[in-house]
Amino acid sequence: MTQGVCWLEGRILPLEKACVPVLDHGLLYGDGVFEGIRFYAGKAFLLAGHLRRLRRSARAIALACPWSDEELGRITEEVISAFDGADGYLRLIVTRGDGPLGIDPKPCRQPRLMVIASHLQMVDPASREAGIRIVIASTRRLPPDGLDPRIKSLNYLNHILARIEANRAGADEAILLNGEGKVAEGTADNLFIVRDGILLTPPVTDGALAGVTRRLIMQLARDGGIETRERSLAPYDLHTADECFLSGTGTELVPVREIDGRALGACPGPVYRRCLDAFTATIRTHCGGASS
Numbered sequence: 001m002t003q004g005v006c007w008l009e010g011r012i013l014p015l016e017k018a019c020v021p022v023l024d025h026g027l028l029y030g031d032g033v034f035e036g037i038r039f040y041a042g043k044a045f046l047l048a049g050h051l052r053r054l055r056r057s058a059r060a061i062a063l064a065c066p067w068s069d070e071e072l073g074r075i076t077e078e079v080i081s082a083f084d085g086a087d088g089y090l091r092l093i094v095t096r097g098d099g100p101l102g103i104d105p106k107p108c109r110q111p112r113l114m115v116i117a118s119h120l121q122m123v124d125p126a127s128r129e130a131g132i133r134i135v136i137a138s139t140r141r142l143p144p145d146g147l148d149p150r151i152k153s154l155n156y157l158n159h160i161l162a163r164i165e166a167n168r169a170g171a172d173e174a175i176l177l178n179g180e181g182k183v184a185e186g187t188a189d190n191l192f193i194v195r196d197g198i199l200l201t202p203p204v205t206d207g208a209l210a211g212v213t214r215r216l217i218m219q220l221a222r223d224g225g226i227e228t229r230e231r232s233l234a235p236y237d238l239h240t241a242d243e244c245f246l247s248g249t250g251t252e253l254v255p256v257r258e259i260d261g262r263a264l265g266a267c268p269g270p271v272y273r274r275c276l277d278a279f280t281a282t283i284r285t286h287c288g289g290a291s292s
């Protein structure tokens, strides 16, 4: 069975057959940007927010993205229809394209677009129900004057190093702190905690990606009467939280049951459950489907 399909240079190919040249600077240097987008019941979820962030990421690294939102929308529709399944995960990737081996992007004349439709299961169903175990990694989020965390670039190496730490600790996910020791985010997700009934998440300026799911959850929580604030968090806040959960396109929403070996009081907690219900209802309203 094919893993999925990929739009590449105007053609839709089985994922296993879709190849890029070894001189693509996305491969050589991580020189490119990407988005992950869920689709439910054959419809891309929160597409506009993802395309906005893709375009901003590309602008931030001075990468031309000559495809209009309409073209990208049409391509994603084509890819979803070619995919064998109504629910899945899209990956839009724009690289600097092919160039000589040197790091200089100037000779790269033609950016390359790939749009993949596939399956992505970041969390197994049992852990989604019972909650996951996370650890705070010693690997730090890169500082904004090195690589701004708002850019969703193809450089995930410090996240991968953090994830290796989680694997070695037998945990499901790692949380990265910023250079000042404040909580930034997970390796591919944003973090929320609940303290005294208030939903808290680190501000983007502490090194979090401006998650599209994070933003939706904050909105849904506020609409549902849950007091929600962006606030800097220290490891202490995580260790002593009433509840904790992660959000992301790949992750969707997942509750946390243990942080650095400390069991949390409630998992899945009441605030998480309310956010999950509102999230699932939003998916149904927008796409007619439900999260897995």
Ligand SMILES: Cc1ncc(COP(=O)(O)O)c(C=O)c1O
Residues within 6 Å of the ligand: 036, 159, 185, 186, 187, 188, 189, 190, 208, 209, 210, 211, 212, 213, 214, 247, 248, 249, 250
């Ligand atoms: C580093 C990082 N943080 C957070 C997120 C969650 O963002 P979103 O909800 O837009 O998928 C992602 C998603 O890929 C990510 O890679």
